[in-house]
Amino acid sequence: MNITAQNQQTRGRNSYTFDEFLDRRSNLDWYKDDPFLQKALKKFxxxxxxxxxxxxxxxSPAVSSQWNLLAERAARPEVRPYMLHYDAFNHRIDRVVRPMETLQLEKEVFGEGLFSSSMQAWESFAKRVLIHQLGEAGVTCPLTCTMGLMAxxxxxxxxxxPELQEILQHTKEGRNGDFAIGAQFMTEIQGGSDLPANxxxxxxxxxxxxxxGNKFFCSVAHADYSVVTAKISGTDTVSTFIVPSWLPGDKExxxxxGYEINRIKWKMGTAELPTGEIQYDGAQAYQVGPAGKGVAVAVGIVLTLSRLEIGIACAAFMLRAAREANLYGDFRTVFGKKVKDYPLSARTLKRIENAAQRTTAGAFKIYGLFLRLDQPLNAGIPVDQPLELRKQLFNLRELILMQKICTTSEGAEVLRNAISVFGGHGVMEEFSSLPRIFRDVVVNEQWEGPRNLLLTQIYRDIQRVADWYPPADFVENVLAGASKETMNRFAEQLTDLLQRPVCGDVSDASLEAAEEWxxxxxxxxxxxxxxxxEEI
Structure with missing residues (x-):
């Protein structure tokens, strides 16, 4: 070959490769290589x-490698869940078709028996923190809903x-190695979060x-059992029911x-999770809890656990975003310097890591309070409890609500900043999982009550208990360990805001108060x- 031919073959070739970054990322162990997560677990x-x-x-190696690969493959648009309404013989079957990767991931995740009585609470918690780092992945919402059904x-x-005891056994301990999946179907087209409008x-x-009747927004449409809210004939109050998806012998x-799945919804995030519209036509159901107290039961137990888990998920999302952004910042060189060596980029990376660790620390602390309290899942705050216990239960209730709205909001910001560290590659779906997880965070903002609804609930909660739990005491108890100056500042702000029209009619004064709240x-x-x- 002459010199001219050689030049033609090499001209314009680019030898740049991402292999070093990809090798380092694929070899990470999400627990072993995260000293902060280990430190937090050790404390609690x-x-x-x-x-x-x-x-x-x-x-951790399975989550970090095999399960992560399954989650990435199941996120491809061409394998999104879809409905097969009829079989070849014209039987209505309403089969939710999901990719093999999701089915395998689901079997292995649920097969861990995360809620079994044989597993310690902190072990389950830490394993879920790792699993949530996959994103929703078609498994974490089902895990959360199953936990609520069992509770x-x-x-x-x-x-x-006796069927209810069998359902509990099937979801908690499994049946011949098969762990059932739970769901919660509460939303109707006219009400959304307004359950009394069911x-x-x-x-x-x-x-x-x-x-x-109809339920309009039903995630985990493929579940084995569901928690459903409905009004008993002749009443105007909501009760709670457990509905098997199949009666004995019918699943095969x-x-x-007695119900049909009308369609699967197309969502911007959690796309691997089948969310459907369900039409009930005589479905057999078992009542759970006091009749007519379904709203309090659903909110106090099922939705409380879901909101708690969303905060844990956001911590996990941020931990992954911080890890991968730092890894890329240490790999990528632009204009002769690594990304991490530019002050503006270094500031972004530091802000992401701080948010991830702060959010994780808060999630651990709230879960620690949850585990310490006696029966923290209640339909309201029991008035017959000792005053100090009532205060602790109230603290937990409000912290779970605040965690839900604050971590989802900051989570979206953190994921967006992490994506920016990657430049153009950050929005490439095959290059990084961060765009997918970003969309999951945005969807999590809407699950179990959007921001404004929960802000209103927190405000009214604190107003309602002010006679036995003054605002200043609430601030002092929740922020134990903060400086006196910090406590006084928040106590003064809270006392002032409770006197202003945060939930009043729309006016200049109420808009200003709402913004400050x-x-x-x-x-x-x-x-x-x-x-x-700081405690960690």
Whole structure:
């Protein structure tokens, strides 16, 4: 070959490669290589730390590698869930078709028995922090909904319905290695988060009920069992029910329990998760909890757990964003310097890491309070409890609400900043999982009550208990460990805001008060997270 031919073959070739970054990213162990996560667990797990640490060292490689790969493959648009309404013989089956990657991931994740009585609470918590780093991935919302269903059944055992005990056993401990999946179907087209506006009808049928009507936004449409809110015929209050997706012997025949799935919704995030519209036409249902108290039961138990888990998920999302942004900042060279060596980029990376660690610390601390309290899942704050316990239960309730709205909002900001570290590659779906997780965060902002709804609830909650729990005491208890100056400042702001028209008619004064209330809740919760971070 002459010199001219050689020049033609090499001219314009670019030898740049991302292989070093890809190797480092794929070889990361999300637990072993995260000293902060280990440090947080050590503080909160106490004497159980060494055992849990050992379990996580064995558990984490699967999440970091195999499960992550399954989650990425299942996120491709061409394999999104879809409905197969009829079989070849014209039988209505309403099969939710999902990719094999999701089915395998689901089987392995649920097969861990994360809610089994044999697994310690902090071990389950830490494993879920790792699993949430996958993004929603078609499995974390089902995990959360299953946890809520189990908590509901444990809170309200009913000997008249042995089926409910079997459902609890199937979801919590498994049946011949098969762990059932739970869901919660509460939203109707006219109400959204306004559960008292439900019109789904529960018709008495012996000791059971038959459901008739529509639920409009039903995630985990493929679940085995669901928590459903409905009004018993002739009443105007909501009750809570457990509905099997198939009656005994019918799952194999794909004969659903008196309902149809009209369609799967197309969402901007959590796309691997089938969210459907369901039409009930005589579905057999079992009542759970006091009749007519369904809103309090659903919110106090099921939605509380979901909101708690969303905060944990946001911490996990941020940990992953910080890890991968730092890794890329240390790899990528532009204009002769690594990305991390530019002050503006270094500032962004530091801000992302601080938010991730602060959010994780807050999630650990809130979960620690949750585990310490006696029966923290209640339909309201029991008035017969000792005053100090009532205050602690109230603190937990409000912290869970604040965590939900603040971490989802900051989570979107953190993911967006992490994406920016990658430049143009940050928005390439095959290059990074961060765009997918960003969309999941945005969807999580809307789950279980959007921001304005929960801001209103927090405001009214604090107003309602002011006679036995003064605002200044609430601030002092929640921000224990902060400086006196910080406590006084927040106490003065809260006392002032409770006298202003935050929830009044729209006016210049109410708009200003609403803006200040939003800012106050965000600053107040970040102060709580900062104390948690300092304690770790």
């Amino acid at each position: 797990a106490g004497p159980h730390y060494e055992q849990i640490h050992h379990e996580l060292l064995n558990f 509901l059944l444990e809170q309200y055992p009913n000997e008249d319905h 019109v789904l009808e529960a018709v008495p049928d012996g000791k059971n009920y038959r459901l008739y 025949k794909e004969k659903r329990n 939003d800012t106050f809740c965000d600053s107040f919760f970040k102060a709580y997270q900062t104390i948690a971070l």
